[in-house]
Amino acid sequence: MYTQSLEVREMKRYFEHKTFEEVSGDPARLLETYISNNINRLKGCLVRLNILFDWKAFENYEIAMNEINKVVNAYFEDHVPAISLIPQSPAKGSLILELEIADKPELLRFGCLEGVHYVYYSDITANYLYVGGVSADDLEANAAIQSKQVFSTLQNILDWEGFEWSDVIRQWNYIERITGLEEGRQRYQAFNDIRAKYYDTANWDDGYPAATGIGMDKGGVLVDLIAVKKLLNIENKMIYPIPNPLQVDAHHYSQNVLLGRLDKELEIKKTPKFERAKALYTESSHEVFISGTAAILGENTVSSDQADEQTLTTVKNIEALISIENIKKKGVPALFTPALQSIRIYIKNKEDYESISRVVKYKYPYLLQTYVIADVCREELLVEIEGIARLLM
Template identity: 40%
Template structure:
């Protein structure tokens, strides 16, 4: 069920968003089942974001018709292309159903007790606060999961695109506000298999956007820990910023695992969360993007090493690299290409969850058994 493949369509055409999008979109072939599509392009205002999103959906509906899945538009500037479309695909013979619930389109692989959901492109509304957007989006995700008879704990991978992630409004930081809302959404849920793998990353001129992958019926599911890092969900109060939600007694930690291993009959897959140059819970190599990239890759390699997993080391299938400052792109790319030369990579500009962090990398890895 989880024999996934990541592919990318790039646009090198400069000019308008529509021109760049259609250049990349025309390169998508439908030989395999498309489960999730994400478009990376920087909007220049929130109004512009929704204009672009409407255009994406219009063209998506025209191309895919009844096979329309959720589409995410991520307001981040690609650094190795004008516009990037990321695709998650399944084999052509996969049992895929394209469906919707209350106008939320999503793809479903499998049926009954064995299935996998790709819920993408759930975004907040204009002029709402981060807590308001978070609560509204989580209500939508909860409703879809309940409709599919799946618990919240079935979420195995989550992407959280947070506008101006480190911004403070009075005493409240956007990232901390999101973490508090996520904690309230997860409250009362049995997370005996660990929290989801997740990325929390910044966007600009866009609403809050959340994508999730949920599963049930697979053989096994395990959180992976990096011996060199403190689990994010048990961070001390020292690294949390801003005031907390009044409903909670204290500021919430980020509720995600460093990675999530999924075991099935034919494969073992690993969703690697957004990873940065943090050892223990401390940010390292301040003001040095190259060294932060090296430390980040060390963290990922330690996380999925043969020693850590007690079996064959998974092969990295792709990495997505977030670079805070575009002038650092060349240095970051050189390190990635030197150390991960055979791994396809996408580079985008984005603020990281801590002001001092310059790079973040997420990944997907797989072992065929």
């Protein structure tokens, strides 16, 4: 399809997952030991670094963030990746690392704007932007105020690098006390209202991003994203929104499932603007980004209050979502059902870890799995699973 002289621009990325289940201690020191032992192969190659940690292992949250950032900045210097410090306690241990590593570091450009680190690269089909760890200055402000600042910062980064909101293909939205109320207004709903305001400025011909909206122990509102912009000379379709045949698209939810008081400046509550999955087919990426998925059929939560049963329903939803029959309906160029590469499992109640992990490990025994404790976007939901799969051509 492409000439030999241009194929050198293709860049492969691979994922690593490091847990410290059997190791106790300060997460910052565990991180420092790991990075110091691996810095020669990581520096300049690391695109994205997610640090999921138990902030209660520190004296306070501010100290936790300062200590972890100090380690990262000291070792990576001017090659800091798109880094996200996510205060979600691992189901076991106090620290989990998720790494995305590139095989052609010469193609990467590391940037920082308004204190936010990001990574940019391009191949012969598209430009790519990874942004991590965008949060507000005042973590005690209400969710709406924090969300406005977060999206304003993201807007500035996208503008600076020549991207638009409609180029965002994957977004992670972490919200402390996600289902909590502030003067009757649900925090997740406040976030959705602000997100819609920014998204409404874009043309979403290729669908909204795949996304996760999930709780975290601390930190207010935190957003990570990946954006992909097709080059002007490329005519082939590269980005595909994937609906789930078992679920209503979240952006088509009725007002019945949107909770909390209506913002007085709006006529209706805004729906969560995301697709159930997003397929990407470029020179460097043949992937399906699977949004946070839970035990929802249609637009309603299943009636079971058993964690293992909700997990089974969630797995069935994912299987229906990425089945070859479903993705081919949207024209995705694949021959077989995409192969799952890694999943992250959010567990509301730590005591449900064994029953949930038993189901997941039975279904996916050889898959990279990250288990963290976090509130889900509906009070009655006990588990949520997201992932990434590879298109099989």
